[in-house]
Amino acid sequence: MLTVSEVLVFFVASLLLIQFLKLQWMRRQFPPGPTPYPFFGNLLQMNFKIHHEHLKKMAKIHGNIFTLWFSNTPAVVLQGFQAVKEGLTARAEDVAGRPESRIFHILTHGNGVMFSNGHLWKQQRRFGMATMRKMGVGKKDQDYLLQEEAAHLVEYLQKTNGKPLDPTMPVVHMVSNVICSIIFGHRFSRDDENFHHLIESFDTLAAFLNSISFFIYELSPWLAGHFLPSVKKMKSCVDFVNGLLAKELESHKVNRKRDENRHYIDYYLDEIDKTxxxxxxxxxxxNLIQTVADLFIAGTETTATTLLWALLYMVIYPDIQEKVQKELDAVVGCSHVFCYEDRKRLPYTNAVIHEIQRYSNILLIALPRLSVKDTELLGYRIPKNTVVLANIDSVLADPGKWETPDQFNPGHFLDKDGNFVNREAFLPFAIDLQEERSPVVCGKDWKRRNDA
Structure with a gap:
């Protein structure tokens, strides 16, 4: 007669077998990929992280469109320029959604721009674009914000008298203050504790989104919530950010004037009243608080990281630094304060900036999309509510599109006469429905829409 333990073992083994067979049946609906296993899917093979090198190895085996499983949830991965371009443009509206995971719900509650969907997303995005244009963001009359903060950074660096320093916080401080001036109407002091806590909170949240803790929480919220300190820290960061932004909101509600010193929060409060x-x-x-958070994290993280890589590359490649400096001296000199329009007369400097974005590849994996209806990508049927991931690293290092993909080479963006040229494979933030999906941030956001 079977013992209780033997019955339990048989029962668990049967459940695992049923789950395994179910996964094998489900995967027939999707592009090929590594074999998923019960409960974990492909997470064990991926070491609980979506890493671009893992995706590269899997693409060599399964092709440039393949499927990964996060537990029972399939995600279709696009690898290389052609797959990303064709996969995200041929059926752009069909894959225009965002996944609604447990973590994303904690972070945004479905509000804002970055991880919202449907009518809410369209309305928030439309208002954001219109308001930024109304405020002159991205136009010449807003250049002074960038110039002012750049001057503060230069002044700070000069005071170090050439001593070694970590430039991270000074650069982040500069970038974030441009965004703060647009959204809040004021800048943070360099010594402001709330500012430092805000930046640390955003860093913590960004790190959490591609960590083992993230996937464990998705598998078992109860287990992760009770036993993982990182989950408690993540929730604490969310509470702090929302609390700080709520205080800013209350301050604007009390002090706003309807005919002067208008900032993003003021315009949004007007819209709340009107509707x-x-x-x-x-x-x-x-939605106001979450939209502000989206704009802040999207603009600060991308721009500051780009600038930090730029500083590093100028140290590593002094010959390139010297050419940039010579071009700036010859074209701009001391005649006027540098502005964005000057890029048209600075082909080499413009090429270097683009190559910094290509080579540093700060995003690696684009924000996930979601199919909002049954569709087809690259000849494969993709059911509704399927996650779609674009491996940006594979685009910016595609050997079929770049002459020296593994080298820092500004020549990628110059023709034989030294004129700046754009490249269709320059997609540092993915195609990502850039006019439709991406929030407007920080004036130019280093021209994420490739219009240089």
Missing amino acids: KGDADATYDEG
């Missing part, structure tokens, strides 16, 4: 009673309106304080 009260409109059942289709999604303007409220929750």
Whole structure:
């Protein structure tokens, strides 16, 4: 007669077998990929991280479109320029959603721009674009914000008298203050504790999103919530960010003037007042706070990281630094304060900036998309509610599109006469429905839309 332990072993083994067979049946609907296993899917093979090198190895085996499983959830991966371009443009509207995971719900509650969907996303995005244009963001009259913060950074660096330093916080401080000036109407002091806590919170949240803790929470929220300190820290960071932004909101509600010193929060509060009673309106304080957080993290992280890589490359490649300096001296000199329009007369400097973005590849994996209907990508049927991941690293280092993909080479963006040329494979932030999906941030955001 079987013992209780033997019955339990048989029962668990049967469940695992059933789950395994179910996964094998489900995977027939998707592009090929590594064999998923019960409970974990492919997470064990991936070491619980979505790493671009792992994706590269899998693409060599399964092709440039393949499927990974996060537990029972499939994710279709696009590898290389052609797969990313064709996969995200041929059916752009079909894959325009964002996944609604447990963590994303904790972070945003479905609000804001970055991880919202449907009517709410369209309305928030439309308002954001229109308001930024109304405020003159990206135009010449807003250049002074960048110039002012750049001057503060130069002044700070000069005071170090050439001594070694970590430039991270000074650079982040500069970039974030441009965004703060646009959204809040004021800048943070370099010694402001709330500012430092805010930056640390955003860093913690960004790190959490591609960590083992993230996937464990998705597998078992109860287990992760009770036993992983990183989950508690993540939630604490969310609370701090929302609390700080709520205080900014309250300050603007008390002090705003309707005819002067208008900033993003002021315009949004006006929209809340105008649309009260409109059942289709999604303007409220929750969406305002989340939209501000989205703009802040999207603009600060990308721009500051780009600048930090730029500093490093100029140290590593002094010959390139010297050519940039000579071009700046010859074209701009001391005649006027440097502005964005000057890029048209600075082909080599412009090429170096683009190569910094290509070579540093700060995003690696684009923000996940979600198919909003049954569709087809690169000849494969993709069911509704399937996650789609674009490996940006594979685009910016595609040997079929770049002459020396593994080298820092500004010549990638110059023709034989030294003129700046754009490259279709320059997609540092993915195609990502750039005019439709991406939030507007920080004036130019280093021209994420490739219009240089």
